[in-house]
Each structure stands twice: as structure tokens, then as C-alpha cells.
Amino acid sequence: MSIDTLRPPAHAEHSGPLHAVRGFFRAREIPVAGALVVLVIITTLINPRFLSPQSMKDLMLNATIVIILAVGQALVIITENVDLSIGSILGLVAFGTGTLFNAWPGVPIPVVFLGGMLFGAVLGAINGFLVTAAKVPALVITLGTMYIFRGILTSWAGSKQYFSGDNPKAFGNLSVDVFLGIPIITIVAIVVVIAVGIFMHSVRAGRDLYAIGSDRDAARLFGIAVGPRVLAAFIASGALTGLAGVLYTSRYNSVGALTGSGLELDVVAAVVVGGVAISGGTGTVFGAAIGAVLLSTITSSLTATRVDKFWQQAFVGMLILAAIIVDRAVSVRNARKLRVSESRDV
């Protein structure tokens, strides 16, 4: 039974088209995606310009960075850990990117991306190593490294800032140019979501992360290398955060000591809204990505509908609470159903 529950919801039912459809509608991503669609429809009814090409492009650009961060964070949360240091990692990588362009203006752009991801991966590895070696909750370790990384960044950057004008034009154009109406950096994010999504759905190592998050001891008994897997999740999260940091430098006007601070809770919120349970073991990176899009779209649609901008954060809070409550209701219902069906089997 425990192995069955590890499978994604769409496959939990017996095979057959009807079950597949039913499973699809029971997936945790559906309510979130539904909320997103409703939000976009209502906003467009009030302000038709909300779906104009320029506005669409802005929506996608705003969501890009959070989507990538949410995918990385989802990997960590699925293993029943959390990474609070991502805001600081993003800041370090973003400032590092600015420094790199300043020191070596002709650097090939792929090298910048590789370097940024590598830098992020190293920082993620520090987190992962501390978490797995010292067996201390990730919440505490990453809270500490959040301060440490931020401190290193502020002493490195001081009051210095790098502006988008300092970077090569080709790099800045990544967040200006579009392909089929989609900005290049958003395409990067979509590729990341699909690649990690497939990995988590179909690859053994990805499934192991779910097993670890559901029941760490059982996973260990089952022969899963818990420590290395969790370490890998942190490294992957760090590398994705590094990627987001490089894209941040391309997208935004300036990077400095404060870049990315306070981002960590927004990203955790996006992941939770997307149906990834904070207690680990459930949810998908697709859900996390939709949660990220939903949260960043709310901001734009409040502006578009001329709702007092001060309501924005309160809405986000209510949304998070609603997501947790819905999630709870679904899992209680599933547990009851499971109990009934099991007693029938006996």
C-alpha cells in the first residue's frame, strides 16, 4: 500500500480512461490552476487590456524567476526539508554575475549561466552537507546560512551596485526578446519545469525523494540512500537558484547587497499554494510552478483592476491559508476513502 501511495495521484487509481480522467481532476494542481484561470478571466472582464500582448509578456517575465525558485524549493520540501537561504543565494549569484561581466566583458553567455549554476550548487551543497551530516532540521541550518550568505554578500558588495547598462546587450536582451510571443528567459523556466517534472515523475531518484519525504525511516529500511538523496536535492535547489540569480541580473535593472532578500518566504508560499505539502512526500513541481504563477499574477491583476495595492499582501496570505485548508480537506477525504476501501478488501 505504501508503495501505491507514493505514486502520483493520476496513477493511484486502477488503469482505464475513466479512472485517468477522475485522477486528473483529483490532482492537487487542478484547484490551483482553476484559481489561476478564474483570476485571469475576472481580471480580463474588468480590464480587457489585461491580456494584451505587452501585458501578457510582463506577466510571464514577472513569474519567471519565482517559477524557477519554486521548482528548486519544491524538490527540497518534498524531502520534508526546507531551504530558507535561497534569497541570499540568489543575491550572491546575481551580484557575482554582475561582477563577472564587469571584470570580463567579453565572457560567453553560456559560461555565465554555467558559472552561476555552479556557484549556486556549491552554496546549496553547503546547506545539504550541514543538514545531512549534522542531522539537524533544515529550517535551522538554512536560517543560519541565510544570514551567513547575506552577510558575505553585503561585505562583498558594500554599497556597490551593477546596473543593467553595465552588462552586454545580448545578455539583457534575453528578457526582452520573444520567441512565439514568449520571452526567452520564460522559455528557460518552462524547460526547467518540464525537465524536473519528468525527472520527479519517472526517474528512480526522483521517486526516492517522495519516499524520503513520506517516511524517512521506511525509506532507509527500503534501501534508499537518504543522506545522498537529500544532499542532491539541496544541490539541485542551489543550482536552480543560481540559474534564477543569473536570470535576475538579466531581467532587473540593478543588483546589489539587498538583492533577493525576503524572497524565501514568498517562494515557500508559492510552493505551498501549489499543493506541495510542507510535511513532505506529496505534490509536484508542476503544482509549485502554477502556484508561483498564481502568486505573481495576483499582484498584476490587483493593479489591473485598480484594487487598492495595499490589499495585495493580505490576499496572498489568505490564498496561502486557503491552499493549506483545501489540501488538508483533500487528504482527510482520501484517508477516509482509503480506510473504507481497505476494510472492504479484508
Added chain:
Amino acid sequence: MSETLSPTIVKARSGLAKRLTGSDAIIIYILIAVVIVSMISVRFFASTLTVGFLSIQVIPILLIAMPMALVIISGEIDLSVASIAGLTSAVMGVLWRDSGWDIGIVILVSVLVGVVCGVFNGFLITTLGLPSLAVTIGTLALYRGLALVVIGDQKVANFPKELNTFVLSKIGTTGIPVVMIFVVIIIAFFAVLLHFTPFGRGLYALGFSKEAATFVGIRVGQAKFWLFVGTGVVSSIVGVFLTLRLASAGPDNGTGMELSVIAAVLLGGVSIFGGKGSIPGVVGGVLLIGVLTYSLRLAKVPETALIIVTGSLLVLSVVAPSIVSWARERLRLARVHRVVQQTPSSGSPHA
């Protein structure tokens, strides 16, 4: 063999000795050492001004750390504290500006904000059974958002001058702020509650194992509910304090404080797993961060180094016990190994 070795070691270290080598005692030793080193090496540290500035600075974190320690000991967490303080500040500002009430009533109503926020957290966590980490990330955003809704981006600053002077006033020439008396009362309240009442002892059981606590007759839901109301009320008091100290009510009062509070509590020896920790340790942890920050700032160490120190202390405080226990285990195994090896060579009868 191993069973006979370890209990004797534990038994030998009982009572007073245990108290003097426990983790909260170590924090207090480090605190004393830091204070002495600062007094010797940092100019202007050894003065009554230090006491005043230092206390005014640590009071918010010290206050919230008390109920937070209880919450973490019972195995939960509350990230919404700073937002509750911000919401309280916003409500207080608007009430003072628009209602025309007496400042006493305004403060009283503002503290009620904390009660309501705490009840809401408690309801979601205990009645609906939702995880506190997720819930309070949500209310962190919600309460801060409501603060913005209430007061917008304005500031209210025309509070009675006497109150600001009262908050900053000192007891005689000692440099200790008068409000410190209230702070000590609140600390004493939580210390007694945690260490000397059945409710407080129950929290340890609760943090250790929720099921076991239920079986021994602790009303788990009720206990947790009141803890969250407690953090709400104290956070509100801090919101009022911050407003009066800065003589300004705004939506961003106390932003980001939740993580500093949690860092201080964990540094003070409270286990994030729950079931372990003490009030003296937490007070030591808060003061340690406060004194270090203050004396480094006085010694003109750049602000950035302070953040690194705070973070490293936090990591070290949780990693160190793991390293110590790992080293102890190694030593014990080595000793067992030696004893086992010696046994056959000494030609003992049962070999």
C-alpha cells in the same frame, strides 16, 4: 558491556553538576565571557549607557522569545509574530489618529489585536489540525498585509511625548530602562509557567511525543491553542512598545524580526524538534546575540560581519551538539573496544 558502562557515567553527573554543564549553562558562560572581553577590549563598553542602549534594543526580541520558546518546546513554530507586532502598531496609529480615545484605551484595544491574531492561528493549527509552519507563513503575509490595509503607507507620529520619554526613561543612574521591570515580570511569568506548573511540564511531554502526551492526559489541542494566543498577546505588546519607542506607527514596524527571535531561541538551547529547552537558556541566547551585536558595533566592526556572526552562531549552536555526541560515541566505542580486547589477554575465567 556497553550497557554497564554508560549508566555509571550518567549517574555520576547528576543534580548540580548536570545543571552547571548543561547546554543553557554553556550559553550563559559564553555570554559572561563575551561581556568580560568586551569590557576589557572595547572602548566605552563598560558604562551605564551600554546597559540602557542594550536593553532598549533587546527588549522586543527578549519579550517575543519567551512565548516562542514555549511554542518551539511544544514542537510547533510561530512565524507570524513580527507581522502581529506590525498590525498592532498600524491599528494603534489609526485609532490614535482617528478615534479620539484616550491613549490607554487605544493601547488596550491594540493588544486585543494580538489576542485575535493568536486565536486565529490557534484555531487553524489546533482545531483544523494544520501544520503550524505553513499556517504561520500564511498569517505572516496576511497580518502584514492587513497592517498595510489599515494604515496604508502612512505614518502616525503624534503620540503623547510623555509616553516616549517614559519608555526611554531609566531607573535612577543605573542606566536600566524602567520598562525593564515589566519585561522581567513577563520573563518570570513564563519561567514559572514553563518550569513550575503542570501545564509547562506538559509542554515538554507534548514536544517529545504528541501521542504519549495525549495518553498521559494532557489536553494537547487546548495547550497549543493557548500558546498561540500567548505569542499573539506578547507580540502585540512588543508592537505597542516599538510604536512608543520609535514614536511612530507604521505598517513595517518589526519587519523580519521573526527570524531573529527564532535564531535567539534556538541559540539558547531550545531544540527545534521540541521537548527540550529552558527560559534561562533562552534569555542567555537573546542577550548573547544582543551583547555581541552591540559590542561589535561599538568596536566599529562593519554591520555585515554582525550578520555573519549571528548566522554562524546559529549553525554552530545546532551542529555542535551533534559533533559532541558523535565524538562521545566514538570515545565510548573506543573504550568498549579496548575493554573487549583486554578481556581475553588478561585470561579471565569466562573467556
